[in-house]
Amino acid sequence: MGRTVVVPAKRSALARYVSAGTLGAVFYLAQAGALAPLAYVGLSVWPELFGQRRFARVVAPVLCGVFAELGRYLGLSTLSGDERSRQNVTFVFAYGVGFGAAEAFRAAVLSSRSPSWLTLALLAVPAGLAGPIPTWVGTLFFEANWSALAGVGAVRGRWGILAALTLCHVLLNFVLVALMSAGFGFGAQCASLATATVAGSLAVNLWRRRLALTATSESASEQAEGAVDVDSIGVEKVVCLYDHAASHSKGELLGPLSFRAKAGQVLALLGPNGAGKTTTLRVLAGLLRPVGGQTWVFGTAIDQENACRVNALIGLAAEETGLYPKMRVCRYLEFFASLYHIPRWQRDDRITELLRLLELEQGLDLRIATLSKGARQKLALARALLHQPRLLLLDEPTAALDPRVACSVRRAIAALKANECTVVIATHDLDEAQELADEFLIMRRGQIVRRLHQSHHGQGALTAGSFEVRLAPSAHEAPPILETLAGLDGVEQVRFEPGVDRGELVLVFSTTTPQMTNPAVLKALLGMGFKPYVLTRHRLSIEQIYSPEGALDTSVGESALGCDTAGGIPDTPARAKTC
């Protein structure tokens, strides 16, 4: 195993600030003043969204608080036609400074790791006193505490709760305004203080719980770090559950599943329909979240926090192409090149290169709707290769391609392998798997039942040291031949398999020394009066690979080629038949 790294489960600072900024805008919109939210968005959300976080964290909230309140006041007085108040510069300035301080308080609460109730009071009261009207203390306290509560909610990422809080805040504002309009000013202030106290308490409690949650998440992350390898991709004891919406039940869909592949390795997932190949690809692509186990891509855990980082490393060509039919081919690729942040000056070259490789140059300006099925599949493949991914996930990549283009796609995959790109292919095409893969994972019912490694001698794992001899129809009886051949030096297993033509005999034997054994086998067969007319490597049939019994008679190859079994596959009937 390679080096290990810690994968911190931290919430993005940007997301935190955007949520807080948006929240602030919502609150100021909810209060009053058309200019206030604009000032807020301009000064607070903009820097938070577009960088310069230090500025956003310290200076912007204070500045925007002052400007927002000034704007809000001016907006209110304009709407109400209160010219006298608007001309009172001292009043307006004091208003702005007072509520600006409240905004600074909100920023302090959002930035602080451990705000306390005392901090709330210390910040709120002087800020309130800065205002020229004493009753503003109550209003200020109300706004500050509600902002704090909503801010903490935003930091926790509970947007649903946040929306509810916002609505509560708006409704409370209405109630308070109505109370004041009806002449119950003192009652309104009391209600404001009471709800503010409740909101403040909730804010502090929620914040403490947030800290506790963060601590738990970090310790879980530290526990998990052991299995994450920076030089490989893989899954470790992964279990996925499929949510059966119709039956309201959950059944085990995948796993427990464990495998890993090093950089530059090609892994083929083989198995019958429903074996879990596509699901495994989805797990690796981060599209399905396993309920247990670990998944990682070159040192980065595949989880919600790292989704963008992981996706930048992965190219996915799923079975469904998912193309926009109205777009032109070149525009489509440019669109995804932008999303994958490929520099503008590289895009054209990259797109041209891929289109040439996949023989799509002629369709550059065509709309996708007019392309053939094969061309669409090529385009989906081009999309997956566009950003030169470190991990390429292919689901039946050549299923709809003509043999010539399929061959060029295979060549492209081989070239990627040479560039240290890891490839995972789910396929039913054994030739393709044999040609490309270094390792084969044979899956059934969501589990890996067998692993085969490609031989370092160049022998295919799916041929695995077995040979077959086709014998012309003969009057001789079959049984004696098996005993005779089994007695030859180097022949380890021998059996008959049904031939294609009537009367044809297919003799399968395995050996680790074909140079010595094969001539001897042929000589023996000729000596017995048989007419061998074909001698080839014996490849497992697709039925043998996918059969529930796992009828893989590759024990010779396995020992030599490092094959191991998973899931305790019993000795197969085919093996039992051997001499």
Next chain:
Amino acid sequence: MLTMSADARDTFVIVWRELCDLACDKALVIVVAGSTFGLPLYLGYLAATQHLAASHMPAWGLEVVLLEVFIASTTALQGLAVEREQGTLLPLIASPVSDLALFLGRALPAVLLSAGQSAVALGLFLMMLAVREPAMLSGFKPATVLLVSASALSAAMMCAGLGISLGSRMRSSRAIGLTLTLSSLGVVSLESALGLWGMFDPVGRALASDLTMTQPALGLAALAAGAALYRRAKLVQSLWR
């Protein structure tokens, strides 16, 4: 100088693509153009020739604007249903685009189209009144124009937030289409009621300034709720359930 973050750039790229996609649909372009240009001119002409009270004109303006919002948001959000049918969401989810950018990429075309259409429609409506019966424009105080604009913007944001959050949870594209239409209709009705209350009811008039500001707040809250529900993992669940 501030540099655009990846999120903002991704959002822009997705929004631009969505708008181009909408522009490619000739039938949609005809409907949008007809509703944006034809309808307000016709209603303006009708109001002017009927010699209605000037104080009722803001209400007509509100209806013109909200009708545009309804048409624009529904047509823009129909892309969600089409997306489900064509399976085009998967490549986007598999790309390094944040959930926020994905959501805004869906929501902003609807909001922008609605806001643009309603602004043009209101302008044309006022222009027709100015040409045919200038006295009727006296009903449009700055505060009422603000209230009408706030209602339109708020309705657009609410339609986008609500439609996307509901549509993301459904598998059937037909159900998504129906839900989008019904939710947009509900939102537009609510905004009409609030706007008319702010214009004609004494209590509503007293709270008109707060109402003007509260409506966009409600819209933003709906958008925020939509963003919260628009999560990769949940989207994927809805794709393959």
